[in-house]
Amino acid sequence: MSFRSLSALPPVFSSLVRTTSIVSRIPPLTSRFLHSRKRAPVIPHTSIQIFREVPEFRIWRRKQLLDHRTIGLVPTMGALHEGHLSLIRMAAAENHNVVVSVYVNPTQFGVHEDLDSYPKTWEKDCEMLKRLDKEIAGDGGNLGKVAAVFAPTTDVMYPSGPPSQEVNGKGSFVTITPAGELLEGASRPTFFRGVATVCMKLFNIVTPEKVYFGQKDVQQTVVIRKMVKDFCLGTDVVVGATQREADGLALSSRNVYLGTRRRKIATVLSKALRVAEAAYGRGCRSRDEILGPANELTKLLLREQYQLEPHERVKFEVDYLSLADLDTMEELDEVDSTRGAILSGAVKMLPVESPQPGEDLGLSDGPAVRLIDNIILKSKQMASSI
Numbered sequence: 001m002s003f004r005s006l007s008a009l010p011p012v013f014s015s016l017v018r019t020t021s022i023v024s025r026i027p028p029l030t031s032r033f034l035h036s037r038k039r040a041p042v043i044p045h046t047s048i049q050i051f052r053e054v055p056e057f058r059i060w061r062r063k064q065l066l067d068h069r070t071i072g073l074v075p076t077m078g079a080l081h082e083g084h085l086s087l088i089r090m091a092a093a094e095n096h097n098v099v100v101s102v103y104v105n106p107t108q109f110g111v112h113e114d115l116d117s118y119p120k121t122w123e124k125d126c127e128m129l130k131r132l133d134k135e136i137a138g139d140g141g142n143l144g145k146v147a148a149v150f151a152p153t154t155d156v157m158y159p160s161g162p163p164s165q166e167v168n169g170k171g172s173f174v175t176i177t178p179a180g181e182l183l184e185g186a187s188r189p190t191f192f193r194g195v196a197t198v199c200m201k202l203f204n205i206v207t208p209e210k211v212y213f214g215q216k217d218v219q220q221t222v223v224i225r226k227m228v229k230d231f232c233l234g235t236d237v238v239v240g241a242t243q244r245e246a247d248g249l250a251l252s253s254r255n256v257y258l259g260t261r262r263r264k265i266a267t268v269l270s271k272a273l274r275v276a277e278a279a280y281g282r283g284c285r286s287r288d289e290i291l292g293p294a295n296e297l298t299k300l301l302l303r304e305q306y307q308l309e310p311h312e313r314v315k316f317e318v319d320y321l322s323l324a325d326l327d328t329m330e331e332l333d334e335v336d337s338t339r340g341a342i343l344s345g346a347v348k349m350l351p352v353e354s355p356q357p358g359e360d361l362g363l364s365d366g367p368a369v370r371l372i373d374n375i376i377l378k379s380k381q382m383a384s385s386i
């Protein structure tokens with residue numbers, strides 16, 4: 001694709017293309033890349049192209065624009081599971097081309113967090129994308145397909161050099177406050193700075209019409225919506241429902257750290273959120289009435305664990321249970337039922353005591369695992385529109 005083909009378009013059409021806001025967001029291509037004809041590698045036996053560099057991706061992106069093909073971006077850190085696939089399905093239903101980014105972003109990991117051990121399952125991810133693309137093609141209801149994976153290196157994403165993970169680190173960062181300082185941001189002070197920064201980069205590179213995020217990371221969706229609004233980014237943020245295991249545990253790439261013993265108790269958070277939701281359903285509106293039963297349940301479940309022998313039990317710490325505003329994530333004393341609210345929580349599952357010979361401790365010998373989850377308390381209008 002070259003500028004020649006753009007100028008070869010009929011005048012009305014080409015001026016239409018030129019005035020589209022996305023065109024102005026795609027930087028001009030240099031002649032080196034205009035003349036490059038090399039096609040990106042693909043996931044074997046698929047047409048899903050793999051891009052690792054920005055210029056090659058932009059050539060492909062420009063062609064999609066000129067062909068009037070819309071792009072839906074699903075940002076991920078890989079280690080794909082059904083939660084990711086559900087977002088990709090949504091994106092394929094609403095866009096011609098889905099781009100899945102796979103990048104474990106260092107700046108959202110605190111210095112003592114699990115950047116080095118974060119699960120990396122590239123081959124399996126490619127296999128899952130291949131199967132999903134077949135499924136999408138076989139389902140007549142879809143507009144699009146999985147067209148590309150953008151899997152850059154850190155040199156590509158942070159061209160000025162390795163980024164700082166320190167709280168006071170210098171660098172080109174996007175910060176969204178106060179939303180990014182509360183709850184998850186209070187426990188992980190560099191987390192939302194890293195997320196907003198990498199998402200700003202991904203949005204600038206991919207220039208998607210729509211971006212897809214999971215409800216499981218609800219505060220992330222609040223931060224990203226705010227970033228899109230406040231930086232006047234021309235993309236729509238779509239949020240997909242949380243996918244769960246049969247017992248209610250929210251799917252998460254980090255669940256592989258749990259191992260068998262902790263996995264059984266890991267439902268503590270989803271159970272606590274459900275009892276709080278039930279209180280709201282019974283007409284409770286105050287913070288104490290809604291969060292009280294959830295706090296009681298976590299205490300009861302922990303007491304049960306302490307009655308077991310060290311080699312059987314699981315210890316956990318509740319970081320927070322929150323009742324917060326839908327747009328700002330600020331804590332509420334009372335839910336306005338014409339608005340609804342976000343119930344959310346975080347629980348740290350501690351490494352098991354007295355591991356037994358041959359016990360499945362989980363990936364990397366089962367470090368502490370932070371679980372997060374949430375439920376939206378629906379407003380009367382939301383409830384009646386379902």
Ligand SMILES: Nc1ncnc2c1ncn2[C@@H]1O[C@H](COP(=O)(O)OP(=O)(O)OP(=O)(O)O)[C@@H](O)[C@H]1O
Pocket residue numbers: 075076077078082083084086087212213214215216217240241242243244250251252253254255
């Ligand atoms: N259970 C889920 N249901 C729906 N979306 C999900 C689920 N889990 C993750 N996502 C979404 O997938 C996207 C990519 O998330 P990510 O790659 O970090 O996976 P993750 O499972 O959240 O990993 P982690 O365990 O590191 O939090 C995010 O928008 C996230 O909200």
Ligand SMILES: CC(C)(CO)[C@@H](O)C(=O)[O-]
Pocket residue numbers: 075076077103105108195198199217220
């Ligand atoms: C959005 C994201 C891919 C940014 O690295 C990450 O925070 C995630 O996977 O939720």
Ligand code: BAL
Pocket residue numbers: 108217
């Ligand atoms: N899904 C959120 C990514 C993280 O916890 O780093």
